[in-house]
Amino acid sequence: MHDVIVIGAGLAGLRCAGLLSARGLDVVVLEAADAVGGRQRTDIVDGFRLDRGFQVLNPAYPALRRSVDLDALALGSFPVGMRVRTAEGMAELRHPLRYPQSIAASLRSGLVNTRDAVALARWAAPALVHPLSRLARNDVAVREGWDAVGLRGPLRTAVLEPFLAGVLAERRGETSEAFVRLLVRYFVLGRPGLPAQGIAAVPEQLAAHARTTGADIRLDTSAGRISALGEEIRAEVSEGDSVRAARVVVAVGPDAVTDLTGLARPATNGLQTWWFAADEPPTASALLTVDGRGRGPVVNTVVMTHTVPSYAPAGRHLIAATCLLPRRGDPAEENEVRRHLSEIWGADISAWELIRRDDITDALPAQPAPLGAARSPRYAERLYVAGDHRDTASIQGALASGERAARAVLNDAGSSSSTASPHR
Template identity: 95%
Template sequence: MPDVIVIGAGLAGLRCAGLLSARGLDVVVLEAADAVGGRQRTDIVDGFRLDRGFQVLNPAYPALRRSVDLDALALGSFPVGVRVRTAEGMAELRHPLRYPQSIAASLRSGLVNTRDAVALARWATPALVHPLSRLARNDVAVREGWDAVGLRGPLRTAVLEPFLSGVLAESRGETSNTFARLLVRYFVLGCPGLPAQGIAAVPEQLAAHARTTGTDVRLSVRAGRITALGEQIRVEVSEGDSVSAARVVVAVGPDAVTDLTELARPATNGLQTWWFAAAEPPTASALLTVDGRGHGPVVNTVVMTHTVPSYAPAGRHLIAATCLLPRGGDPAEELEVRRHLSGIWGSDISEWELIRRDDITDALPAQPAPLGAARSPRYAERLYVAGDHRDTASIQGALASGERAAHAVLSDAGYSSSATPLRR
């Protein structure tokens, strides 16, 4: 009988399993899908690498740096900035400290004025100098946070709102002001990018490490009813006999956690990604592009192959376009997406080939104000829960939650604590 069963081979589950098996526990991971990764999956389609929805990886995440060998991922880094389609044309705003030569162009863009720049600094600076606990005091929605510092001009309406709507998967400004500042801190400190082999390289590395330390990862095995039997917990599975262990960690996504526990279904936000192939790119820029004119449905678009050429076959380019996917609303259709993309890029895209459309209903857990403390992994006697819906809606949150669950299991099992301080 194994010591621990981990249900779910996403980032939280794999990180938890790897830490437990490294301490000598006998760990079995049950994963319903045919590969590890959860929401971090990559498919090869006609020679193109398509992640399950547009994603980025920020090497500034503390839990990521603790968990994986970043050098082995061969990250391609996006430029730290954004291109904005305006009524007058295309403008670029870049990180002023990393690209000081871009400051003059930013000022000429009409998107930045002194009042907005001061207000943005007033809003963002505390995230760079204060701990999360202090930032979270008197938390409000991000729209209220911007109002409070006087950020109301085009830097907000044409840049920050469209940019963050794609990051947060919502456009109403309801997300926690503290969480938005936390993400901006990571953007300032890191250079987000993608592994050469796709976002799936992250869970694959975690799985390889877990297997090396003794974890048994079983794919295409769907966990069912969980029953406590004295000092054991039994997990029924879709195929074969049930599996029992001394402890169980439920590390599934927000869409599946209610199938295995009595927890309420976490609220989530959805995203839709369109993947297009083209012989010629619409721009030489690798910057993420947004529409500052308030048009939709596309919230951002980018030429992936300018940052990660391995995402497309030689001589071809891959363009991603992301839209919000409102729960209960109508998803964007190809005709309107193409029309909007043509307006953003200012070019004819009729020859672009649609490779795939990804509708990710539960792309991210919703993160409304006030931002609460990370939830305890302890759910019941010998039963634990992990995932980004228990922490923050990010890769950082998923990994940190997996770590927290592993430390709880070790502590309850009587192992001496060797916990690394965990930061959100």
């Protein structure tokens, strides 16, 4: 019998397993897929490196810095800013502190006026000085927060709203203001990018550490019914046998947590990413590009290979385009996406080759206001739950949730210390 079964080899499950095995516990991880990673997967298709949906990794996430060796990831960093398609043409906005020489161009763009700039500064300032618990007091939807500070001009409608639609997977402004402020803090402090080997490099590093400390990670092993019998918990597995342990951590995605625990299915938002190959890029810029005219279906697009050249074979370029994936209604079709991309880039894209379309139904847990505190990992006697749906909808939330679950297990198992040394 094992000490702990961890069901799910996503970020939360791998982080939890690594911490527990580093403390000497006998840990087995059951993963239904053929590789670790959960939603953080990367596939090689015709020489192109395709993440499962458009991903970014922010090195400012505290839990990420505790969990992995960032230098080993060889991150390529996106420029901190964006390009905005307007009725007059293409405008560029960059982080004014990191690129002070860009301030004049930003002011000339027509997207930034003094009233909006002051309102945004008033709104964002608390995120830089207060913890999330403080930000969440009297929390409202982000659209209400922006209304309250008078942020109503083009900086909101043409820049922030289109940008956040792709980040939050919703365009109605229903997401918690506190959560959006937290994301703003991380964007200010960090420079998001991607590992040279794809987003899968993060869970692969976590899995390597867990295995080094003794964890047994079993792929292609689907866990079924969980039942308690005396001092042990049994998890039925796809091979027909069962795995026994003193404790079980369920670290699966929102789509599977109900079947294993009985918890209500977490609400989620969906995203659709289109991957195109081209011999010539539509721009020399590596900035994320949005449509500030309020048109769709594309919410953002970017030339990936300007930031991570390893995502394409030599001499080719990879372009990502992301759309919202509605719960009700039809998803975007290729002809719509191509039409809109042609407008955004101002280029003929008819020669672009569609490599793959990723429909990620459960891309992100929804984070409506008011934002609640991170949920306890303890669900039942010797049964724990971890995942970003128990914390915040981010890589930071997934890793932090895995850490909390590990601390709870160690405390309940009578360990003398509730944390393990972070892997570097």
